[in-house]
Amino acid sequence: MNKWRAVALLWLVCFFNYADRQALFSIFPLLKTSLSLNSVQLALAGSAFIWVYALFGPVAGLIGDRVSRKQVIVAALIFWSCFTALSGLAQNFWELVLCRALAGFGEAFYFPAAMSLISDYHGGATRSRAMSLHQSGVYAGTIAGGAVAGWFGEHYGWRSPFGWFGGLGIALAATLALSLREPQRGASEKAAGPVRASTVREILVEVLGNPAALLLIAAFIGANFVAVVFLTWMPSFLHDKFSMNLSMAGWSATAYLQTASVLGVFTGGIAADRFAPNRRGARIAVQSFGLLCGAPFVFLTGWTLSVPLLILAMTCFGFFKGLYDANIFAGLYDVVPFDRRAASAGLLNSLGWLGAGFGPVAVGLLSGKFGMSMCLSATAVIYLACAGLLAAAAMRDPKPG
Numbered sequence: 001m002n003k004w005r006a007v008a009l010l011w012l013v014c015f016f017n018y019a020d021r022q023a024l025f026s027i028f029p030l031l032k033t034s035l036s037l038n039s040v041q042l043a044l045a046g047s048a049f050i051w052v053y054a055l056f057g058p059v060a061g062l063i064g065d066r067v068s069r070k071q072v073i074v075a076a077l078i079f080w081s082c083f084t085a086l087s088g089l090a091q092n093f094w095e096l097v098l099c100r101a102l103a104g105f106g107e108a109f110y111f112p113a114a115m116s117l118i119s120d121y122h123g124g125a126t127r128s129r130a131m132s133l134h135q136s137g138v139y140a141g142t143i144a145g146g147a148v149a150g151w152f153g154e155h156y157g158w159r160s161p162f163g164w165f166g167g168l169g170i171a172l173a174a175t176l177a178l179s180l181r182e183p184q185r186g187a188s189e190k191a192a193g194p195v196r197a198s199t200v201r202e203i204l205v206e207v208l209g210n211p212a213a214l215l216l217i218a219a220f221i222g223a224n225f226v227a228v229v230f231l232t233w234m235p236s237f238l239h240d241k242f243s244m245n246l247s248m249a250g251w252s253a254t255a256y257l258q259t260a261s262v263l264g265v266f267t268g269g270i271a272a273d274r275f276a277p278n279r280r281g282a283r284i285a286v287q288s289f290g291l292l293c294g295a296p297f298v299f300l301t302g303w304t305l306s307v308p309l310l311i312l313a314m315t316c317f318g319f320f321k322g323l324y325d326a327n328i329f330a331g332l333y334d335v336v337p338f339d340r341r342a343a344s345a346g347l348l349n350s351l352g353w354l355g356a357g358f359g360p361v362a363v364g365l366l367s368g369k370f371g372m373s374m375c376l377s378a379t380a381v382i383y384l385a386c387a388g389l390l391a392a393a394a395m396r397d398p399k400p401g
Contacts, residue, residue: 003121007130009180010114013077014137015144016169017110020084020103021049022145023161026235026250030158031096041093043364046232047357048097053104054354061112061346062203065339069113070182076113077173080106085166088159112346115329119341120183124276127333128283132269132326139258139265139322143251146235150250185339207344212335215393216284217348221355222386223291223324226298226379228353230257232360237372242307256311257318264290264322272327276334281394283331288390290323295383302376335393 024031028042037045064072083103090096115131122130149161207213234253238244244252268286275282297320300313329345336344363375 003126003130006121006180006183007118007133009176010073010118011134011137012172013073013110013114013176014134015141016077016081016165016172017107018138018141019145019148020080020141020165020169021107022142022231022254023084023149023165024049024087024100025232026146026150026246026253027153027158027161028236029239029246030153034158035090035093035096037093039364039367040361043232043360045093045096045100046360049100049104049107050228050353050357050360051104052101053108054350054352054357056105056108057112057346057348057350057353058204058343059346060109061343061349063109064113064116064342064346065203068182069117069342070176070180072109072113073117073180074173074177076106076109077169077176078106080104080110081166081169081173082106083166084169085163088162088166108346108349111329111349112342115333115345116185116342117183119329119333119338120185124273126273128269128272128276128327128330129266130269131328131330132265135265135269135322135325135328136262138325139261139318142231143254143258146250146254147247150235150246150248154246203340203343204347207336207340207347210335212284212393213332213344213348215389216332216335217351219287219291219386219389219393220328220348220352222382222389223321224352224356225359226382227321228356229359229363229376229379230301233363233367233372233376237302237376241373242310252311256314257321260315260318261322261325264319265326266322267319268323268326269330271323272330281334283327283334284390284394287324287327287331288387288394290320290325291383291390292387294320294324295380295387298383299377299380302373302378 024046031037031042031045060072080103083099083106087096087099087103090099114134118130118134119127145165148164152161152164235246235249238249238252239246268290272283272286279285294317297313297317301310301317304310304313328348332344332348333341363372367375
C-alpha cells in the first residue's frame, strides 16, 4: 500500500476523532438551558470524555503493540461513533456524561495504533512530515466540530450534530476495513530486529525509566492542559465577552487558531525532518521553540478587548502550537525502541489527557472568582514551563529506536 495513501485514510479517521469531541463545546449555551446545567457540570461533561480517554491510554497502547493495528482502528472508530450518535439522545446530565465517557473509551484506542502504523510506513526521512500531515486532521476536525455543531445546534437543536458525526464515522469505518493495510512492524527501520515479547510491567518500566521520554510526557501534560482549556471554554468566552452568536463563536473559537496550526504543523514537520538526521534532539527543539514563542500570544488571547487583536493573537498562538504538535509523536519515537511505540504513545496520551482533563473544571471553578479572561491568560505560564522541559529533553542526545 502506498505510504502516503495510508496517511490520507488515517487523516479522515483523525478528522472525526476530533470533530466528535469538539462538537460538545460549541453547544454549551444550549445544553445549559435545555438540560439545566451549570458551568461545572458542563466542564464535567467534557472532562468525562477526557478522563476515560486518558485512563485507557496505556491499555490501548499495549494492545496496539500486540494485535493488528488496523483492526484496533476500525473497531475503535465504530465504537466511538455509536456513542457520539447516542450523545444526542441523552435526556439528562448523567446520560450525557455516560455517552461522552464511552466515546472517550473508544477514541483512546485510535492514536497509539495509528501513530505506530504510520511510523512503519515512514522512516526517519519522512516521519515528521507524515505525522504532521496526519496532525492537520486534528485541526480540520476541531474546526468542523466547532463550526458545524454550532450551526446545526442553532438551526436544528443541540442533538442534531451528534447524529451526523456518528453516522458518518460508521460509514468511514466500512471504507477503512476494505482499504487500509497493516505493514510489518519495524518495516521502516534499517536494523529493527525482532519484536520483543515482554510483560506489561517490563514495558512500563522501560518507558518510564527513560528520562527523555519522561520530559516529553511532562511537557505534553502541560501543553495539552492549555489546549483543552481553550477548546472547552473559547466558544463560550467569545459568546459571552464579545456577544457572538453560537455559529460565529464556534467558528471563531476554532477556525483562526486551528487554520494557523495547519501552517505551523507543516512548517514544524518539514523543519524537523530536515535537521533531525544531523542534529540531536532536533524534533524536540522545534517543539520547545513553538511553545516559547506561543506563550505571549496565549496571554494576549485572554486579555485583549479588541476583536482584531484577538484574531491576531489566536492566529499566532495557533501557528506556534502547530510547531509543537508536529513532533509530539515523532519526537517521542526518537527516544523509544520501535517495538514500544504504541505503548509509549498510549502512555503519553494517557498522562497528557489525564492532566488536561482537570483544566476545564479548574477554569470553570476559578472563572467565577477571577474571570474567564484572566484564567485563559494565566495559562501562558504553563507554556513557558513546558518549553523549558523540552529544551532539557533536546539536550539529552536521544537515540532512534
